[in-house]
Amino acid sequence: xxxxxxxxxxxxxxGEVHAVDRVSLTVQAGEFFAMLGPSGSxxxxxxxxxxxxxxxxxxxxxxxxRDVTDDPPYARDVNTVFQDYALxxxxxxxxxxxxxxxxxxQRKDDWRRRAHEMLELVQLxxxxxxxxxxxxxxxxxxxxxxxxxxxxxxxxxLDEPLGALxxxxxxxxxxELKNLQRRLGITFVFVTHDQGEALSMxxxxxxxxxxxxxxxxxxxxxxxxPATAFVARFVGGANVVxxxxxxxxxxxxxxxxxxxxxxxLRAPAAPADANSMSCLGDVADxxxxxxxxRWQVQLESGEVFAAALPDVSSNGxxxxxxxxxxxxxxADAVPxxxxx
Amino acid sequence: MRALSTFLYRRPNFYVLLLLIPPLLWxxxxxxxxxxxxxxxxxxxIDEFTAKVVYxxxxxxxxxxVTQPANVDIILRTLSMAIAVxxxxxxxxxxxxxxxxxxxxxRGRALLYVGVMLPMWMSYLxxxxxWRLILAKQGILSWMxxxxxxxxxxxxxxxxxxIGGPSLSSSYIGMFIVFVYMWLPFxxxxxxxxxxxxxxxxxxxxxxxxxxxxxxxxxxxxxxxLPGLAAGSVFTFSLTLGDYIIPSVVGAPGYFIGMMVYQxxxxxxxxxxxxxxxxxxxxxxxVYLTLAKRAGAFDAL
Amino acid sequence: MRYRRRRWNEASxxxxxxxxxxxxxxxxxxxVIVLYAFTxxxxxxEFPPPGLTLHWFEAAFARSDIWAxxxxxxxxxxxxxxxAIILGSLTALGMARGSFRGKESITVLLVLPIALPGIITGxxxxxxxxxxxxxxxxxxxxxxxxxxxxxIVYNNVVARLRRLPHSWIEASMDLGADGxxxxxxxxxxxxxxxxxxxxxxxxxxxxxxxxxTLFTAGHDRTLPIWFFNELFRPRERPxxxxxxxxxxxxxxxxxxxxxxxxxxGSE
Numbered sequence: 025x026x027x028x029x030x031x032x033x034x035x036x037x038x039g040e041v042h043a044v045d046r047v048s049l050t051v052q053a054g055e056f057f058a059m060l061g062p063s064g065s066x067x068x069x070x071x072x073x074x075x076x077x078x079x080x081x082x083x084x085x086x087x088x089x090r091d092v093t094d095d096p097p098y099a100r101d102v103n104t105v106f107q108d109y110a111l112x113x114x115x116x117x118x119x120x121x122x123x124x125x126x127x128x129x130q131r132k133d134d135w136r137r138r139a140h141e142m143l144e145l146v147q148l149x150x151x152x153x154x155x156x157x158x159x160x161x162x163x164x165x166x167x168x169x170x171x172x173x174x175x176x177x178x179x180x181x182l183d184e185p186l187g188a189l190x191x192x193x194x195x196x197x198x199x200e201l202k203n204l205q206r207r208l209g210i211t212f213v214f215v216t217h218d219q220g221e222a223l224s225m226x227x228x229x230x231x232x233x234x235x236x237x238x239x240x241x242x243x244x245x246x247x248x249x250p251a252t253a254f255v256a257r258f259v260g261g262a263n264v265v266x267x268x269x270x271x272x273x274x275x276x277x278x279x280x281x282x283x284x285x286x287x288x289l290r291a292p293a294a295p296a297d298a299n300s301m302s303c304l305g306d307v308a309d310x311x312x313x314x315x316x317x318r319w320q321v322q323l324e325s326g327e328v329f330a331a332a333l334p335d336v337s338s339n340g341x342x343x344x345x346x347x348x349x350x351x352x353x354x355a356d357a358v359p360x361x362x363x364x
Numbered sequence: 365m366r367a368l369s370t371f372l373y374r375r376p377n378f379y380v381l382l383l384l385i386p387p388l389l390w391x392x393x394x395x396x397x398x399x400x401x402x403x404x405x406x407x408x409x410i411d412e413f414t415a416k417v418v419y420x421x422x423x424x425x426x427x428x429x430v431t432q433p434a435n436v437d438i439i440l441r442t443l444s445m446a447i448a449v450x451x452x453x454x455x456x457x458x459x460x461x462x463x464x465x466x467x468x469x470x471r472g473r474a475l476l477y478v479g480v481m482l483p484m485w486m487s488y489l490x491x492x493x494x495w496r497l498i499l500a501k502q503g504i505l506s507w508m509x510x511x512x513x514x515x516x517x518x519x520x521x522x523x524x525x526x527i528g529g530p531s532l533s534s535s536y537i538g539m540f541i542v543f544v545y546m547w548l549p550f551x552x553x554x555x556x557x558x559x560x561x562x563x564x565x566x567x568x569x570x571x572x573x574x575x576x577x578x579x580x581x582x583x584x585x586x587x588x589x590l591p592g593l594a595a596g597s598v599f600t601f602s603l604t605l606g607d608y609i610i611p612s613v614v615g616a617p618g619y620f621i622g623m624m625v626y627q628x629x630x631x632x633x634x635x636x637x638x639x640x641x642x643x644x645x646x647x648x649x650x651v652y653l654t655l656a657k658r659a660g661a662f663d664a665l
Numbered sequence: 666m667r668y669r670r671r672r673w674n675e676a677s678x679x680x681x682x683x684x685x686x687x688x689x690x691x692x693x694x695x696x697v698i699v700l701y702a703f704t705x706x707x708x709x710x711e712f713p714p715p716g717l718t719l720h721w722f723e724a725a726f727a728r729s730d731i732w733a734x735x736x737x738x739x740x741x742x743x744x745x746x747x748x749a750i751i752l753g754s755l756t757a758l759g760m761a762r763g764s765f766r767g768k769e770s771i772t773v774l775l776v777l778p779i780a781l782p783g784i785i786t787g788x789x790x791x792x793x794x795x796x797x798x799x800x801x802x803x804x805x806x807x808x809x810x811x812x813x814x815x816x817i818v819y820n821n822v823v824a825r826l827r828r829l830p831h832s833w834i835e836a837s838m839d840l841g842a843d844g845x846x847x848x849x850x851x852x853x854x855x856x857x858x859x860x861x862x863x864x865x866x867x868x869x870x871x872x873x874x875x876x877x878t879l880f881t882a883g884h885d886r887t888l889p890i891w892f893f894n895e896l897f898r899p900r901e902r903p904x905x906x907x908x909x910x911x912x913x914x915x916x917x918x919x920x921x922x923x924x925x926x927x928x929x930g931s932e
Contacts, residue, residue, distance in 0.1 A: 096373045097838040110836035114854050127842040369843035383759035387752040398789035405792045463684035483691045485920040487873045490909045494694035606782025622784050642788045
């Protein structure tokens with residue numbers, strides 16, 4: 025089956041900086057695909073390479089099997105929802121939404137009708153004659169969605185679309201977007217720096233770091249089996265154990281990761297378990313997060329471990345300054361390929 | 365159409381070249397070409413006997429400009445006027461700019477800004493002419509001074525050599541007043557912009573530490589406003605240096621650089637001398653610009 | 666009136682007076698001209714004016730030499746403005762974005778006509794005209810004016826273009842519009858006001874231009890040149906005053922409109 029999007033060894037270089045460093049990836053048709061990473065990791069540049077706002081310095085970009093590397097944005101079957109929505113202020117909401125059909129030469133009656141339909145789809149039917157400046161942030165976002173979808177593109181690109189919304193609105197939009205994608209069946213490519221968003225919405229996530237993809241997997245795999253130290257830390261904030269400590273605890277030199285939720289707190293004198301690794305430390309900080317609490321425990325060797333435990337009364341033994349034994353089963357130690 | 369658009373999209377440098385060729389062609393031939401011709405002409409000389417231009421490169425004309433006492437007089441006269449005007453504009457601009465920025469209400473400030481910009485929008489020649497009327501023998505200024513009994517004082521001032529003249533409208537002091545009037549907005553606006561950049565908190569801190577308003581102004585505001593003053597002075601200096609209309613209309617008999625240039629190309633037909641003379645302001649302005657840059661003028665612009 | 670204690674950061678009465686005195690100084694001369702246009706005295710600059718009349722306006726309108734100069738000024742300004750709009754916009758479009766070799770030099774080149782004193786431009790153009798054995802006339806005047814008019818339009822348009830968010834252009838292309846369509850639907854509507862403002866400024870400045878024009882006009886007389894000559898041959902002074910008022914209005918109004926346009930556009 026032809027992939028919706030394919031990158032073959034794509035690089036984009038600005039002077040000395042490799043914004044995108046020899047990236048290859050495949051996005052399947054109908055997928056909800058997320059590109060996750062910190063600022064400057066290259067995820068937005070990759071999005072722009074798909075859309076056609078940037079041209080790769082090496083490699084090729086394929087859409088539906090066709091090489092579009094040199095094609096301008098208006099020649100690609102891709103539409104974008106911009107981070108700042110990019111609504112045209114000198115046009116009404118209706119004219120904004122109808123822009124695509126209009127510049128492609130459709131007749132006025134046709135594009136007016138279709139634009140009204142799209143506005144109904146995003147529940148903004150009554151706002152057709154308003155100007156973008158008269159709308160709220162959430163409304164503007166829906167207009168830019170309608171404007172992009174009216175062209176029935178094969179692929180919809182979203183550049184951190186929920187960043188400007190408050191928490192409640194963001195959560196609502198996450199559900200709406202997911203439903204929309206399921207209903208329309210088109211490929212969504214979503215850029216975000218929020219790992220919670222990526223994990224909850226995407227079918228597959230590509231984790232970017234310094235212009236490269238460190239891991240491309242389903243959310244569950246990324247979370248339970250991170251491949252590198254960066255992924256382990258970025259997605260879910262796991263503890264990364266490396267160097268001497270790793271050698272001592274696991275018997276091997278390779279670094280490994282342990283999730284905070286998999287760490288148990290024991291009294292220092294508690295007996296060790298053959299199936300577990302353990303080490304001693306002092307509680308440096310405790311944070312209350314409602315259902316769970318997070319402990320920061322500092323080992324003698326200096327490393328700080330995070331342990332997350334449900335809120336039960338026995339935790340009262342482990343106050344700040346107390347000596348504790350950290351324990352986790354060997355199976356929960358995930359080997360990593362690289363530590364930073 | 366779309367194919368052409370795509371072709372240009374793929375070649376951004378070619379597209380920019382296409383856009384810039386017509387204007388650059390114009391600028392290159394009309395403007396740069398003229399400047400080079402001017403430079404070239406300044407290196408020729410007039411044969412004294414035939415009064416025709418001798419097309420041989422020589423520095424004789426430049427030598428004439430910088431060594432002949434009459435010419436040196438002209439240059440020094442123009443230079444001193446430019447400096448005097450600059451200082452006067454700076455002194456007058458300070459109180460109004462300071463008031464505009466620090467004390468005026470929001471509406472007052474808008475009014476003052478527009479009020480300062482308005483004269484800049486009015487015809488240059490008309491303004492010069494207006495001053496000729498005001499300074500004339502029976503004009504407003506004379507009438508005002510006579511009414512308050514200072515008429516004799518005016519005559520005394522006019523008799524002072526170096527700044528006086530036959531009448532106000534043909535004296536150095538008259539010229540000085542007109543120059544200051546003309547370039548005042550060019551000094552006020554950059555100065556106001558620089559003063560705006562001085563944070564209010566600094567002035568409050570100064571007052572908090574015990575300084576009176578005048579002291580604060582002298583020790584805090586003024587040094588920080590220096591880039592603005594330097595920027596404004598670039599305008600007043602260069603505009604005065606090159607002007608020939610004002611000296612002609614409201615001028616004392618003594619020549620200024622601009623007048624020399626205008627006159628030499630006209631009746632005398634001595635373009636090389638005119639060209640050489642016109643290079644002098646360029647050099648002086650360049651020198652001034654380097655000084656002004658040190659004082660931070662370019663940051664204020 | 667009770668004496669109110671002055672706050673520490675409020676201006677003294679003296680400071681306020683000084684500020685407004687300077688402002689008055691800056692405006693009075695023009696008011697004087699307007700007053701003189703109505704005076705009944707015909708030979709002197711007498712103040713106060715012995716009487717007021719509209720007679721000189723009539724006389725001025727009857728003078729054919731004034732009309733000839735006015736026509737020349739208007740046509741020069743119109744042609745120079747057209748050149749300025751076309752070439753200035755092209756320059757702005759090319760320079761608005763991106764970097765390429767020589768961009769800084771071009772920026773310096775575009776500042777020169779305004780930065781160098783007018784007399785330099787004037788004598789340079791004259792030197793070039795004489796070297797090329799051309800006759801000074803309509804087109805030499807236009808050439809001089811158009812040069813700085815181009816810069817004025819360029820400054821206005823490029824400032825507006827640089828404020829245009831690049832995402833709008835990308836969005837337009839993303840939705841299917843090619844470069845030309847994007848220009849027509851997005852760029853042009855947004856920059857129209859800057860273009861208009863620049864054009865009006867250019868017109869006003871060309872109409873009022875005297876410094877360079879005196880060098881490039883030869884025997885032709887624009888209205889400012891007519892005016893300048895009258896200053897030295899006081900034939901009918903009050904008519905000169907009338908012409909001064911007319912020149913002022915013709916140059917002031919476009920600049921005011923341009924200012925309002927630019928203010929509105931930046932909001």
